[in-house]
Amino acid sequence: MSRLVELSATILASPLSFLLLLVLGYLLIVFKRKDSKGNSSSSPSPYPSPPGPWGVPLLGNLLQLTQKPHRKLTEYQKQYGDVYQIMMGSRPAVILNGFNTAWKACVKQADEFAGRPDFYTFKVIGNGKSMGFGDYGKRWKMHRRIAQNALSTFANKRVNPIEDIIANEANVLVTHLLKEGKKPFNPHNEIYLSVGNIICAICFGKRYQRDDPDFLKLVELNDTFMAYAAAGNPVDILPWTRPLLTRSLNKFVGILEIMNKFCAKKQQEHLDTYTPDVMRDVTDILIRTVQETPEEEKEEAGLTDEHILTTVQELIGAGFDTISSTLQWSVLYLMTHKLVQERAHREIERVVGLERDPLMEDLAKLPYTEAVILEVMRHSCIFPLALPHSTTRDTTLNGFFIPKDTLVLINLWSVNRDGEVFADPERFYPDRFLDDSGSINREMAEKFLPFGAGRRRCPGEQLAKMEVFLFIATIIQKCRFEVPEGQQPSLDSKYGLTLKPVDFETCVFARV
Template sequence: MAYATALLALLDIRTALVGLLAFLVLSWALRRPRNLPPGPWEWPLLGSLPTLALASGEPYEVFLKMSKKYGPIFTLSILGQRIVVVHGYDAIKDAFQNPSLNDRPESHMITNMLDGSVGIASASGKVWKEQRKLSLNVFKNFGVGKSSFEDQIAREAEQLVYEMVNFKQKSFNPTKLFSTSVSTIIASVIFGKRYDYDDPEFQKILAGIGRNMELIGAGAAMQFLPVTKYLGFLPSMREMQSNITTTVNFTKNIIKNHVKEFNPDDMRDFMDMYINEMKEKEDQRVETVLSLNNLVSVINDLFVAGSETTATTLRWGLLYMMLHPEVQTRVQQEIDTVVGRNRMPKLSNKPDMPYTEAVILELQRLGNIVPLGVPHRASRDTSYRGYTLPKDCFIISNQWALHTDPELFPEPEKFNPERFLNEAGEVFSPDEFIPFGIGRRVCPGEQLAKMELFIFFTYLLHQFTFKKPVDSPPLTVKGHLGITLAPQPYQVCAVPR
């Protein structure tokens, strides 16, 4: 009798578990949005996570393989978050020019660490529009991205040359030098101050930002998942928190001093102009998102966006020049022919240096430093190419796949600057080449980045020939994926010309 009772109890437990499982599966199936793009099987609760975990390769490589099976537009779900991955120029363009697909997901990880402060990169709606418009106007007033700003970039390029000369042809890792030189340019606009290469506080900030770029993860997509707000106990999250706290305190101290010293008749830098606009709107009782709290995030966004991508591209530049000395020699010959040896290159020389410009474009294509772009978010249910993208889903563009498409770029793995030159030897950049993104959320610092890349790259090759140290490990173009795709650490020798 006792045995029969125990058996019945066990059967009841099993029945209950089966019923619970059936309920979860049915609930998941009923809640799944209709008319979604195709995609792999999704497990209840976990979604596509097991599929992705078992796949080999970097996320952008995995997504490209999936596109071969499911088509250029497919859908995934990760822990309840719907994600749509888009391949191909036309599909990416259609998505990112759609006003309903131009919001940003909330960066739960960063927002929590910044006490709710919102900047530009992860903002949407009025917050994004007002702060982006102000930032662009301020940069315009300071001449950023215009030829009048060239002298400031040139001074930092000259300082970088000086720093490299000091190594006296001995091997060094250029990461810190590039990070400092490029960051100093944007710092002078934002903070109104130039920081020396040996400034300990500034170097600590740069080191923290660089480390967080590695910790955030592939294409920055993971930081937007709601689950990240509950992962503060992880060692990597605690390290990020520490780095962000250091940067925030650094920024807040500068803001505090700017507020104290504020003079509406003397606009020294970006901070002054932001504070001035904020005060004017408050005095006029005009509704505004501008605040000292949000200014912290705006500065963080501008500082990171204005330094990390350019510095990483320059690191790829030296790496490929060591791997392709024939290309390096040809660039040097063009510089010498157009510029000569008695002065440094200028932006006005750029039209007469098509091969050098083509090399820079090829560096951006192969470097692919933002391989999955920055995620967008649907602000409402949106009809897109025959599918329905549900409100709050993420849209990710596989720019790596686009820039390595053999139909657009034959032999895509080959370093070939000539692909950006037409039959007349003029620079030609196809529409499908979008290193700065596309649509309304295109990188606002595109013009500044182009100026910096040209000036830094030509200054360096005018002054040096870059060679691999004899005793250093073999060079590799296999990148390390954090928030950007960066080269593996390497050593280089700068041999004066």
């Protein structure tokens, strides 16, 4: 969104171009409004279009969204209800708010809301062969099934062959955090390197040294990528700005090329050493899928071998940033909420002890630690608007008509901040997830959707839950985090595809 504000300033600086764009923008908005009232060409509807705020010509409501669009969109909910419409530039976007409405759209009307918009950036990602950013249909279904199968070989509800690797890496993280020690430091890189090693172990069967140049580059590029891919990028919603933005667009394409190269190199190494008898990692499983899926089946779904192999790159991107952001938030909340940190540590000390590492089977006996994790995920809400959805056909929701191919944003922030469900929602308070007997209140835990819902629900959920628990339980068991003297860390976030904390420093002390 900040790029939008800069861009607007440049445009407004020239009166003639501003006047021209004003007229053009007005016409576009009138046209689009009519279209979306509309009762799209094919199906006149007796239902009204969703209500919404009036925007300015050309930019629609973009400037009203500010640097924190999720917060502004949640404010609009109070005024316009759970389903309303804004103009993102010249493009109408329907915003879905609150648990019930999000659930209705994603689960009860799953097929209708499972599309992805035809964003320019989405087409560039993975050379247009991405599953997560690709549109809903036969090809997507097959692609998703293949990706989900490959992933679940390493992490599913019954067996966790990856558990030991995560537990080891959590200990490596502890060693590095403690090495940085008592002087203030930013834990960002240490966390990213450890989490990156897990997803690289799953996808490439290999962990990296912390000074490996390829690996360090991947960490460095990730933040820029995430900032660019967020909903509200001018090149996606104001297509006429593309010529003005070629520099930043080329930078984005450059980042993707470096990521592609990194994965292509690993894939080639795998192809050179592949044997069908031993499945070393996700890449091997995908190579086997390419070889075993009949050509007619792939052809019928429009799926190429390249699509299948792009999956690795996608899982690396998705599995890397999400967990790292969640762990960064965890350190920030723990050090700023000393009593929470101490109580979780005491629970782990009592149940697991200080000698052995926490295991997945301990989770059921650590309700307070689990409540801390749930509260970190609720309060930080790293995916405030999920990934942008799109309608696959004309539909209605809560009595409003929504035409096919409408951009739909699922406002997960509004779900997590719903005061009716989560009393005093701005407060960080893990106890809200415990019932009177001190166990997890499952009904409450299911009232927010950190992994989305329905067809597009996160396929990495099981892996994510395992990683987050093992990392957090291990660092709480072995470290104490403190706010550096004289500093007042903010719980504010930086907006991007995922919300990250603003840079902060911590001091880490050994518990044992």
